[in-house]
Amino acid sequence: MKTFSGKVLFLDRSDINTDEIIPAKYLTEITKEALKPYLLEDLTLPGFNNTEDINDKAVIVTRANFGCGSSREHAPWALEVNGINVVIAESFARIFRQNMYNCGMLAIELPEDKIDYLFENYSGKDTSITIDIENDKIIVTSADKSEEIPFKVGEFAKTLVKEGGWVGYADKNY
Amino acid sequence: MGRTIAEKIFDAHRVDMPFSDTHVLKLDRVFCHEITTPIAITDLMARGMDRVFDPTKIKAVIDHVTPAKDSKTAEQGKILRDWAKRHGIKDFFDIGRNGVCHALFPEKGFVRPGYTVIMGDSHTCTHGAFGAFAAGVGTTDLEVGILKGVCAFHAPKTIKFVLNGALKPGVYAKDLILFIIKELTVNGATNKVIEFSGPVVDEMSMESRMTLCNMAIEAGGTCGVCYPDMTTVEYLWEFIKDEFNSKEEALKEYSKWMSDDDATYEKVYEYDVSELEPMVTFGFKPDQVKPVREMAGTKIDQIYIGSCTNGRIEDLRIAASILKDKKISDDVRGIVSPATPAVYSMALKEGIIEIFQDSGFCVTNPTCGACLGMSNGVLAEGESCAATTNRNFNGRMGKGGTVHLMSPATAAASAIEGKITNSPLYKG
Numbered sequence: 121m122k123t124f125s126g127k128v129l130f131l132d133r134s135d136i137n138t139d140e141i142i143p144a145k146y147l148t149e150i151t152k153e154a155l156k157p158y159l160l161e162d163l164t165l166p167g168f169n170n171t172e173d174i175n176d177k178a179v180i181v182t183r184a185n186f187g188c189g190s191s192r193e194h195a196p197w198a199l200e201v202n203g204i205n206v207v208i209a210e211s212f213a214r215i216f217r218q219n220m221y222n223c224g225m226l227a228i229e230l231p232e233d234k235i236d237y238l239f240e241n242y243s244g245k246d247t248s249i250t251i252d253i254e255n256d257k258i259i260v261t262s263a264d265k266s267e268e269i270p271f272k273v274g275e276f277a278k279t280l281v282k283e284g285g286w287v288g289y290a291d292k293n294y
Numbered sequence: 295m296g297r298t299i300a301e302k303i304f305d306a307h308r309v310d311m312p313f314s315d316t317h318v319l320k321l322d323r324v325f326c327h328e329i330t331t332p333i334a335i336t337d338l339m340a341r342g343m344d345r346v347f348d349p350t351k352i353k354a355v356i357d358h359v360t361p362a363k364d365s366k367t368a369e370q371g372k373i374l375r376d377w378a379k380r381h382g383i384k385d386f387f388d389i390g391r392n393g394v395c396h397a398l399f400p401e402k403g404f405v406r407p408g409y410t411v412i413m414g415d416s417h418t419c420t421h422g423a424f425g426a427f428a429a430g431v432g433t434t435d436l437e438v439g440i441l442k443g444v445c446a447f448h449a450p451k452t453i454k455f456v457l458n459g460a461l462k463p464g465v466y467a468k469d470l471i472l473f474i475i476k477e478l479t480v481n482g483a484t485n486k487v488i489e490f491s492g493p494v495v496d497e498m499s500m501e502s503r504m505t506l507c508n509m510a511i512e513a514g515g516t517c518g519v520c521y522p523d524m525t526t527v528e529y530l531w532e533f534i535k536d537e538f539n540s541k542e543e544a545l546k547e548y549s550k551w552m553s554d555d556d557a558t559y560e561k562v563y564e565y566d567v568s569e570l571e572p573m574v575t576f577g578f579k580p581d582q583v584k585p586v587r588e589m590a591g592t593k594i595d596q597i598y599i600g601s602c603t604n605g606r607i608e609d610l611r612i613a614a615s616i617l618k619d620k621k622i623s624d625d626v627r628g629i630v631s632p633a634t635p636a637v638y639s640m641a642l643k644e645g646i647i648e649i650f651q652d653s654g655f656c657v658t659n660p661t662c663g664a665c666l667g668m669s670n671g672v673l674a675e676g677e678s679c680a681a682t683t684n685r686n687f688n689g690r691m692g693k694g695g696t697v698h699l700m701s702p703a704t705a706a707a708s709a710i711e712g713k714i715t716n717s718p719l720y721k722g
Contacts (some may be wrong), residue, residue, distance in 0.1 A: 121703050137688075140687065148364070150333055150369065190416050191330065191414055192329075192330065193419075211481065212484075213484060215432055218431070219434065219435075222432060222435060249558060272314045273446075274313065276316040276317065277313070279313070286434050287434060287437055290438040291442070292440075294309070294442045
């Protein structure tokens with residue numbers, strides 16, 4: 121199982137699409153590692169710099185409809201090779217969310233007020249998040265506080281994340 | 295209790311329900327192209343699982359970058375080509391016979407009412423026009439599809455559009471779907487199936503229905519669906535005539551893939567679209583839509599007519615009817631990509647290719663081309679394109695470029711004017 125813990129990258133925008141996560145011109149790459157420098161290259165977000173802000177981050181917290189657009193699994197792969205295995209958002213596009221689970225990564229949906237709360241209290245600070253998948257808890261920590269927020273993902277998603285992905289599960293069961 | 299078409303297809307294809315939120319469905323078709331499939335193939339090979347569940351149900355094409363533009367795209371094509379050969383996948387379409395997947399596969403009769411279809415391409419929802427459940431998936435789902443012939447989905451929730459009235463001359467399926475996405479927003483149909491119904495859809499050709507369903511994903515939809523009817527049977531007849539004694543018999547069989555009158559919907563939208571105007575996008579999201587009238591005069595640098603949304607013969611005919619005996623503006627570059635070889639041949643025979651060339655358009659081979667900025671027709675920084683494609687994301691056709699989505703009629707008229715303008719076919 122992958123690890124789900126580390127520093128947080130806050131992306132304060134809805135509808136961040138797959139072309140922004142990884143532009144199509146890099147879809148000619150045939151290894152995941154080759155995608156590493158290009159993550160979020162086309163994201164236009166005031167104050168965001170993809171060559172500096174991604175370093176050492178392991179978790180993304182963002183708004184609604186993250187990963188909309190293309191089916192390209194290169195989008196979660198580009199996160200994965202940068203060490204980001206968790207995205208926490210108000211909602212996800214269906215294909216992107218399933219791609220995350222299929223790769224054994226975690227896409228966690230929280231209600232809008234919880235996402236607002238995280239942005240208001242933790243954005244702009246040195247914040248870390250650890251996911252306790254056994255107890256369905258997000259543990260969020262900054263210099264001055266630490267707290268737990270409960271979350272829920274579907275049983276299928278959880279099983280795929282624990283078993284490391286869909287190919288192994290499907291080969292065993294079907 | 296009544297069931298929707300998606301619920302009926304799920305019931306007929308379910309092989310397992312390992313969890314309460316998970317339906318594992320048997321697949322009738324797994325479609326493949328050279329961008330998302332080669333990495334699935336190499337992963338399966340690395341796992342020692344270089345197998346396919348049924349070579350007759352897998353169809354593959356090289357369409358996104360063709361001819362190959364560099365060593366990497368040549369390698370992607372080679373991996374797909376070698377794999378198709380190795381596993382006896384007979385329906386593999388290489389250069390000279392290839393075309394944009396969502397135009398080519400329907401043309402070959404590969405999709406039928408009631409089918410389950412996946413492909414590693416978000417616009418797979420196009421095939422719902424035939425009354426199928428067709429969904430775009432990532433590479434891992436594709437791998438499992440290739441290996442086991444199954445895919446997992448949540449239970450389908452359906453929203454229904456009842457489209458009444460009649461579209462004005464010069465207003466098309468593209469204008470209608472842009473209007474619908476504006477109403478739904480880019481997130482409005484996430485995890486849902488969208489049914490398109492009503493007199494307006496009943497009157498539509500299969501080409502127009504494909505245009506509608508193609509953009510369901512732009513509202514987040516898993517699949518767009520139209521009910522199978524005599525138009526569906528006529529389109530498929532060449533491929534199904536040995537299975538049925540008459541078209542009426544085929545229609546009766548396919549009619550079982552209709553939603554029941556008392557089916558449960560999450561929401562039903564009903565519109566009279568008789569006053570709908572030609573529509574166009576602004577900004578970088580497909581729900582940022584305005585009437586063309588409000589965007590008239592917006593300068594453009596390139597026109598692109600093609601793609602899985604609007605590169606079919608119907609689209610080329612409409613554009614050519616506007617371009618005939620006219621020249622496009624010296625200030626714009628025009629590119630047209632017939633979606634398939636059959637579309638290209640028809641356009642040649644009908645004199646449409648000549649009209650495009652005489653007007654100043656560059657006619658390319660069938661390919662996805664400029665649509666996703668991977669192939670020919672990429673924009674430079676700060677340039678804009680009037681396009682019949684489906685997605686206007688920031689930098690979609692090239693870093694720093696802007697895309698305005700519109701119908702082929704609006705694109706052709708805009709090419710002549712060198713700026714966004716309503717088509718002369720539009721009777722406002």
